[in-house]
Amino acid sequence: MQYRLLKPELGHRLPTVNSTNDWIRNPEIPFGSWVIAEEQTAGKGRGSNVWQSLGEDPLIFSGKIRLSAAEISLPLVSIFISSALLKTIFRFFPERVDDTTIKWPNDIYKNEKKVAGILVQSEFINGVYDVVIGIGLNFFGKQIPDPLQDKASFLSDTSLSEGELERFANQLVVEINQAIITLLDPGQVLKDLVWIEEHSLLKNKVIETEWEERMVRGRVLGIDELGFLLIMTETGQKIELMDTSPKFRII
Structure with missing residues (x-):
């Protein structure tokens, strides 16, 4: 089958949206599309949870791809999307290499606090998975709400420079595509799992x-x-x- 990975030219930017995952699930939005929003009023979390974007510089991202069900393990998709996000973080924020990790199966933590969450939603149709990838990342902010003081944090100590959010999103698209391609090669999967385990919050815990x-x-x-x-x-x-x-x- 023909895989439908994310295409750089199919990116969208919205000022506000209820949920980027819901927006991109619209059948009229072609596979390969992705979107970032400045504001999300009803973000999706795992199960019945709600994703709350924090601070002045959040990344609110969703992408839509299509995969062969015969060749892909969905639990691996989730953890490899997490690694794609972490690799993008390290590229733009190399100072985070020592304190930012993946919390299996799909969160990013800075020290002991969550800075990003990933929601992978899939639908199985005629031997393929239609997959929506939702990512929320709290780049920078001045204050964490009191109920989340012990649970959440910001990735950076300074606000983003002009255009940095767009550059980050474009690199994230590249890393997500590479992660999916890696999943098609069992030998490369094992190699990348070693990298993921080295950057795992749960390592030896x-x-x-x-x-x-x-x-x-x-x-x-x-x-x-x-x-x-x-x-x-x-x-x-x-x-x-x-x-x-x-x-x-x-x-």
Whole structure:
């Protein structure tokens, strides 16, 4: 099949929108399109959560691609989109290399606080995945709302220069496309997983989570070739997590 990756020339910029993910899901918007918005009034989070953009310089981004279901693991898509975002961050903010990481499966953290979230929504039709990629990144701001003081932060200590948001978005498109191409090569997938694990917030951490209707605690071993998180429990059992539960926490 013909893959439909993001096309630089199909970018849009909107002053305000309810949700960039909802906007780009419109059937009239062709695959390969992407959008950034200055304001989002009803941002999508995972499950029933809402994504709240913070500060004066947020990135509010969505893109629409089409993939072969036979060749792509959706959990890997999510973690590789996270790596694409982190690589873009490192290119523009090299000072963040030492303190900014991926929190499996799809968040970016600066130290112990969230600065970006990723929502990958997919629809399976006739052997293909129609995929919408939503990204929210808090670049810079002067104040974090009180309820989020212990949970969220800003990526940068200074505001963006003129045109930097657009340059960042264009480079992000390049990195997302490269991430998807990498997923088609099993050998390259394993190589990139090593990079992801080196930049993982959960590397060697002990976590607690709900698994098969019971609470388990264990040390993170890494991420497997399907994108699952590997855990060695206190009882010596090796388990695979496909996603986090509401009770997931780092000990």
